[in-house]
Amino acid sequence: MEKQQVVIAGGGPVGLWLAAELRLNGISVTVLEERTEIDQRSKALTMHPRSIELLASRGIDQRFHDEAPKIPTGHFANLPSRLDFSLLDTPFPYTLFLPQARTEELFEEYARGLGATVRRGHRVTGFTEHADSVTVQVAGEQGPYAIEAEYLAGCDGSRSTVRERAGIGFPGTPFNFLGWLGDVALDNPPPLAFNQFNEHGGVLVAPLPGNRWRLAGTSPDGGATEWPGDLTMDELRQKTVAITGDDFGMRDPSWLSRYSNTTRLATEYRRGRVLLAGDAAHQHFPTGGVGMNYGMQDAHNLGWKLAAALNGWAPEGLLDTYHTERHLIGAQLEEHSRAQTLLLTTFTPEALAMRSLTAQMIAAVPEFGRILAGKISAIGIGYPSDDPAAHPLTGTRAPGLTFTGTDITLFGLLRANAYLLLDLTADGALADRAQERITVHGGSPDRAHDGWDDVRAALIRPDGHVARAWTEQDDAKLGAAVDDGIAAVLGR
Numbered sequence: 001m002e003k004q005q006v007v008i009a010g011g012g013p014v015g016l017w018l019a020a021e022l023r024l025n026g027i028s029v030t031v032l033e034e035r036t037e038i039d040q041r042s043k044a045l046t047m048h049p050r051s052i053e054l055l056a057s058r059g060i061d062q063r064f065h066d067e068a069p070k071i072p073t074g075h076f077a078n079l080p081s082r083l084d085f086s087l088l089d090t091p092f093p094y095t096l097f098l099p100q101a102r103t104e105e106l107f108e109e110y111a112r113g114l115g116a117t118v119r120r121g122h123r124v125t126g127f128t129e130h131a132d133s134v135t136v137q138v139a140g141e142q143g144p145y146a147i148e149a150e151y152l153a154g155c156d157g158s159r160s161t162v163r164e165r166a167g168i169g170f171p172g173t174p175f176n177f178l179g180w181l182g183d184v185a186l187d188n189p190p191p192l193a194f195n196q197f198n199e200h201g202g203v204l205v206a207p208l209p210g211n212r213w214r215l216a217g218t219s220p221d222g223g224a225t226e227w228p229g230d231l232t233m234d235e236l237r238q239k240t241v242a243i244t245g246d247d248f249g250m251r252d253p254s255w256l257s258r259y260s261n262t263t264r265l266a267t268e269y270r271r272g273r274v275l276l277a278g279d280a281a282h283q284h285f286p287t288g289g290v291g292m293n294y295g296m297q298d299a300h301n302l303g304w305k306l307a308a309a310l311n312g313w314a315p316e317g318l319l320d321t322y323h324t325e326r327h328l329i330g331a332q333l334e335e336h337s338r339a340q341t342l343l344l345t346t347f348t349p350e351a352l353a354m355r356s357l358t359a360q361m362i363a364a365v366p367e368f369g370r371i372l373a374g375k376i377s378a379i380g381i382g383y384p385s386d387d388p389a390a391h392p393l394t395g396t397r398a399p400g401l402t403f404t405g406t407d408i409t410l411f412g413l414l415r416a417n418a419y420l421l422l423d424l425t426a427d428g429a430l431a432d433r434a435q436e437r438i439t440v441h442g443g444s445p446d447r448a449h450d451g452w453d454d455v456r457a458a459l460i461r462p463d464g465h466v467a468r469a470w471t472e473q474d475d476a477k478l479g480a481a482v483d484d485g486i487a488a489v490l491g492r
Contacts, residue, residue, distance in 0.1 A: 014278030015155035021303025160280035172264030187249025315491025403443035
C-alpha cells in the first residue's frame, strides 16, 4: 500500500496552500482532487491584505503582483462608503484582483515545485482511522486504491466527505435567501467599482479578464427555502434593470449561478488524525470576498503545526491549538458575515436607513472603518492568550516591520519551519540564541507600530503571529526570559 505522511482531500487554493506549507517542512504529501481540470468559473476574485502578507512570507507575492490589479479599498455589505485599507498597518494596503482559477493555477505550480504530489481525477471516498495512521480510500482514474497516511486533511468544501465520514458536526442555519451572479459580456459597461443598492435590490459589477464582467447581487424576491432552479439570462437582465435601469448591453453568459446564506461552523477542526480547513470547516454568505482568504489562513495556521508534530519538535498540545485558534476565527467570520447578510438581503425602509447610517459612520469615523477593514482583510485577526501575564502582543499578527538602514522586512525573514527571534536590543544581546528551530535577526524597526514601542525582543511563530514578547530592560534578565520562552515553544 502506498504511504504518505499527509493526504489532503481537495485541490483548491486551501488544499494546495496547505500542501506547500507541509513541503516547506519536508513532509511528504499527496493532494487528491476530484476535478480533472481547474474550474474556470471562479467563485473568488479577491486576495486580501493578510493573504498577500502570507504570500510575501513565503517569497512568492511578486508572482501575484505581476498580473493582478491593486484595489485600495474594500466593502462591508456593499455599502457606498468604501473601507480604506490605507488605515491598516500593512505594507499591502490593497486587495489583488485575480480570479480564483488563476490563483489555483499559481498555487498548484508552487506546491508541485516544492515536491507535492497533486492527483486530479482522484476522489477520497472514505477512510479508516487507526492508532497511528489513517487508511484513505480513493476512487482514481484507474479504479479504487488506498493510501496509508499519518494524517488526513479535509479541504474538500462545504459538502466535505472527510468531515461527514469523520462524524464531525456542522451546525448552523440553512438558507432562507438566495443571491445571484452572472459572468457576461457587456457592450456598455458601467464605471469601475460600480455598486448600486436601493429598494429594488443591490448589484455590484466588477471586471473580469477577457473583457468580461461579473454582476453579483441580491433582490427583494430572494427569500427561499427551496432551490428555485438555475438562474437564467432573462432573470439576470430583469433583476439588473430593476436595480439600475440598464442592462449594460449584457450578452454571452459564461456562468449563471445562485448562492445562499447557509451558515455553518464545524464543531471540531481536529478529531484525532483528521483535520478540516476552508469551506469544509465554515460556510457563510459570500460577503466581502473573504472565503478563500480565511481558508488559506486556516491552512497557514495548520501547516507548521502539523509539520512540527510529524517532525517531532512540537510541544504537547500544539496541534490541538489549531482548533482552538481557528474555530474562534470561524465564529467571528460567521458573526460579521451574518451582519453583512442582514444589510444585503433586507430592503425595508428601516434596513435602508441602517445601511445609510452605517455608511455615514464609515465615512465620518476613521477608527470605525479601520476596525471593519481589519475584519474583512483579516489584518485584525489575533489569537487571545489564556496567560494573564502574557505581553499584550501575544497572539497578534506581527506587522510588516522594516529595519533601519536595510531593505529587510519581517515577512522576508519568516520561515515555515522555524520561529523567528527578533533581537531589538541596541547591542545585539540575543544574537547567540540561533538554533535549528530558531532564527535570529537583530535590528531596529524604522518606524513605530502600535504596541511595539518598548519591545526589546519578540518570538514570532512560523505563521507570523507573536508567540512571546518582552520589554525587560536588563539584558541578563531578558536573556533568561527569552531562553525560557524558547524552551516553552519547543517543548523542552
